[in-house]
Amino acid sequence: MSETITSELALVNEISQFLFLEARLQDTHEYDEWEALWTSDGVYWVPANGDDIDPETQMSIIYDNRSRISLRIKQFHTGKRHTQSPRSRLGRVLSNVEIIETSGNEIRVAANAMVFESNLRAETVWCTRNEYLLRREAVGLRMARKKVVLVNNDKALYTLSFLI
Amino acid sequence: MTTAISAHDWSNLIQTDRVHGSLYTDEQVFQQELEKIWYRTWVYVGHVSEVPNANDFALKSIGPQSVIMTRDRDGQINLLLNRCPHRGNQVCLEHRGNRGSFTCPYHGWTFANNGNLRGFPFAAGYEGADRSQLGMSKVARVGIYQGFVFGSMAEEGSSLEEHLGAARAALDALVMTSPEGEVEITAGFLQHKAKSNWKFLVENETDGYHPQFVHASIFDVASSGIGDLYSADSTAVARDMGDGHTEIDLRPEFRRIGKPMGWFGTTEERVPEYVAKMRAAYGEEKANQIMIDGTPHIMIFPNLFIAEIQIFVIQAVAVDETVQHVTALQFKGAPDLNRRLRQQTMGSVGPAGFLLADDSEMYERTQRGVNTRSPEWNYLGRGLARERRDADGFLIGDATDEVTTRGIWAHYRSLMEAQ
Ligand code: FES
Numbered sequence: 248m249s250e251t252i253t254s255e256l257a258l259v260n261e262i263s264q265f266l267f268l269e270a271r272l273q274d275t276h277e278y279d280e281w282e283a284l285w286t287s288d289g290v291y292w293v294p295a296n297g298d299d300i301d302p303e304t305q306m307s308i309i310y311d312n313r314s315r316i317s318l319r320i321k322q323f324h325t326g327k328r329h330t331q332s333p334r335s336r337l338g339r340v341l342s343n344v345e346i347i348e349t350s351g352n353e354i355r356v357a358a359n360a361m362v363f364e365s366n367l368r369a370e371t372v373w374c375t376r377n378e379y380l381l382r383r384e385a386v387g388l389r390m391a392r393k394k395v396v397l398v399n400n401d402k403a404l405y406t407l408s409f410l411i
Numbered sequence: 412m413t414t415a416i417s418a419h420d421w422s423n424l425i426q427t428d429r430v431h432g433s434l435y436t437d438e439q440v441f442q443q444e445l446e447k448i449w450y451r452t453w454v455y456v457g458h459v460s461e462v463p464n465a466n467d468f469a470l471k472s473i474g475p476q477s478v479i480m481t482r483d484r485d486g487q488i489n490l491l492l493n494r495c496p497h498r499g500n501q502v503c504l505e506h507r508g509n510r511g512s513f514t515c516p517y518h519g520w521t522f523a524n525n526g527n528l529r530g531f532p533f534a535a536g537y538e539g540a541d542r543s544q545l546g547m548s549k550v551a552r553v554g555i556y557q558g559f560v561f562g563s564m565a566e567e568g569s570s571l572e573e574h575l576g577a578a579r580a581a582l583d584a585l586v587m588t589s590p591e592g593e594v595e596i597t598a599g600f601l602q603h604k605a606k607s608n609w610k611f612l613v614e615n616e617t618d619g620y621h622p623q624f625v626h627a628s629i630f631d632v633a634s635s636g637i638g639d640l641y642s643a644d645s646t647a648v649a650r651d652m653g654d655g656h657t658e659i660d661l662r663p664e665f666r667r668i669g670k671p672m673g674w675f676g677t678t679e680e681r682v683p684e685y686v687a688k689m690r691a692a693y694g695e696e697k698a699n700q701i702m703i704d705g706t707p708h709i710m711i712f713p714n715l716f717i718a719e720i721q722i723f724v725i726q727a728v729a730v731d732e733t734v735q736h737v738t739a740l741q742f743k744g745a746p747d748l749n750r751r752l753r754q755q756t757m758g759s760v761g762p763a764g765f766l767l768a769d770d771s772e773m774y775e776r777t778q779r780g781v782n783t784r785s786p787e788w789n790y791l792g793r794g795l796a797r798e799r800r801d802a803d804g805f806l807i808g809d810a811t812d813e814v815t816t817r818g819i820w821a822h823y824r825s826l827m828e829a830q
């Protein structure tokens with residue numbers, strides 16, 4: 248095997264492992280560990296009504312800057328976030344991990360996820376196409392941006408109060 | 412058309428201080444509500460700013476019915492029922508756009524955006540057919556107040572102005588938050604479903620009793636000051652405005668604090684451009700009053716909730732399913748304020764909102780709860796002993812009192828008893 252291929256495989260593996268870790272922390276509600284995966288300028292975006300709306304002018308389901316991500320986590324920790332008490336039981340499958348572009352210390356990655364949620368209301372399947380901007384920092388890979396495109400984001404959705 | 416069996420004794424199911432649980436769960440009640448409320452009274456549909464130009468359209472709803480709101484080439488707003496008069500196909504499938512006519516994909520009938528039939532392919536087969544009878548159905552009456560478009564499927568009835576009654580003053584006040592006197596609905600809607608009866612949502616919108624409990628998690632971690640507005644010491648007032656409309660009047664609190672922009676949890680220094688424009692438009696004194704009083708918190712029966720910084724359009728879909736369409740209010744000529752309104756709205760509402768995810772959780776739990784057999788009734792007696800009349804003769808109570816909920820039900824009862 249050539250050296251390029253070996254290093255490409257190593258990168259795919261490293262990134263996949265990182266995304267699987269993120270997925271697991273979401274599934275198991277390990278909020279602080281999940282928050283630690285963000286860079287200090289992280290943006291968490293879940294658009295509504297399509298794949299590419301302008302979040303600066305149009306409503307998104309989530310459009311959190313870093314401090315709002317933090318607030319979201321703090322709200323969970325109060326123990327009074329009713330929609331997450333009891334917590335959603337979650338299991339997600341993350342697949343189709345694809346490196347879109349590497350430039351400098353940043354890597355753009357795409358992946359799909361199927362999330363099965365069981366809560367008081369019912370069992371719900373959420374399907375998403377995700378885009379990540381990962382940044383290599385001294386501590387390792389971190390998320391600078393995560394965009395989660397719900398396949399059905401143009402329709403009315405039930406409450407989505409876990410970390411997608 | 413459902414022929415409702417009038418087996419319901421409304422005066423027994425709806426009493427002054429209690430309502431029967433079956434009102435939220437009985438399919439027959441829901442069918443009667445469609446006929447007597449949703450397809451009869453004035454229902455909010457959309458805003459003129461969603462169809463600003465000639466030939467613009469937006470897909471809207473009245474309860475479970477799909478309605479196309481169009482602006483025709485003469486600038487008139489039309490509400491068309493989304494059903495082809497030929498063989499029933501859905502005519503419009505896009506959420507919004509601009510077209511002078513709609514062509515039904517099934518057999519190619521074409522309709523002007525005022526609903527009139529323009530033509531059908533292979534016209535030779537239609538000798539003798541009366542084209543004027545083959546247009547799309549229109550919502551019988553369209554009424555517009557301060558840019559808010561309402562529809563009534565009844566040919567006759569009270570005018571929109573009469574229906575709005577005291578709520579008109581709230582809409583008049585709302586538009587003055589704009590230096591140009593206009594609200595705009597331009598930021599797109601979040602669509603949030605709840606497995607719950609629509610009346611649980613309507614009741615909750617002006618229930619000042621729940622915020623301290625349902626929203627404790629966000630009040631604990633974000634210092635917005637909203638929580639204090641709904642404390643037992645709050646000077647805010649719960650008001651039954653008549654005709655089913657209710658509000659939490661927060662002005663007494665905001666006037667007590669007396670700071671321009673305090674209603675929005677900010678200060679005038681933070682939105683200097685907006686404040687300057689307001690003073691230029693209304694003069695120092697009037698502008699200050701507007702910026703101290705803030706925007707209303709009013710539930711316009713049956714489906715328009717103006718929640719200070721956003722609007723919710725409540726869509727009854729089934730006896731146990733409701734969609735909340737929600738978006739930030741935008742005020743013409745106030746870009747710096749509008750940006751903040753969008754950001755706050757996105758954080759608060761919708762499926763992942765800091766506030767509404769918890770409200771919706773309660774909607775769904777109460778829906779399941781009232782299926783439990785006993786005690787059969789929901790008790791709405793809070794503040795009954797201390798309710799009083801204000802200078803205009805409206806019943807008011809403390810911010811946490813259920814005078815609002817009782818007002819909603821009294822009006823509901825009158826609509827359901829009507830023939
Ligand atoms: S159903 Fe519309 S043209 Fe036939």
Ligand SMILES: [Fe+2]
Nearest residue numbers: 622625766770
């Ligand atoms: Fe609430």
